[in-house]
Amino acid sequence: METLNLVSRFFDAIRKDPCINTTHISIYMALVYYGKDQPAASTIHVYSQQIIDICKISSRSTYYRCMHDLHAFGYLQYMPVFKRNKPSQVLLLERHNNSTESILSTI
Numbered sequence: 001m002e003t004l005n006l007v008s009r010f011f012d013a014i015r016k017d018p019c020i021n022t023t024h025i026s027i028y029m030a031l032v033y034y035g036k037d038q039p040a041a042s043t044i045h046v047y048s049q050q051i052i053d054i055c056k057i058s059s060r061s062t063y064y065r066c067m068h069d070l071h072a073f074g075y076l077q078y079m080p081v082f083k084r085n086k087p088s089q090v091l092l093l094e095r096h097n098n099s100t101e102s103i104l105s106t107i
Helices: 002-014 022-035 048-055 060-072
Strands: 044-046 076-079 088-096 099-102
Touching: 002 022, 002 088, 022 044, 022 048, 022 060, 022 088, 044 048, 048 060, 060 076
Parallel strands: none
Antiparallel strands: 044 088, 076 088, 088 099
């Protein structure tokens, strides 16, 4: 049920954000999906190819652009790792009137 609340808060936050498109939403939902199986209150460890595959993104540059956008807009903290054998780290954030806080512990 907490995952549903997380998704609901994300959609509330993006409702009036013209910068967010369907690819951003797809990536965020994939991160929620992978985050639900990882320990609470920690970062999500995920390989870019996992997200690219599940989101049906055809270009790696689209993935990196959207991840950068989500980071810049305050929806997540993205710590990329450009080594094939190490996953990148993502921390989901909740926006509160121009401030953010971690919401991963609610997954």
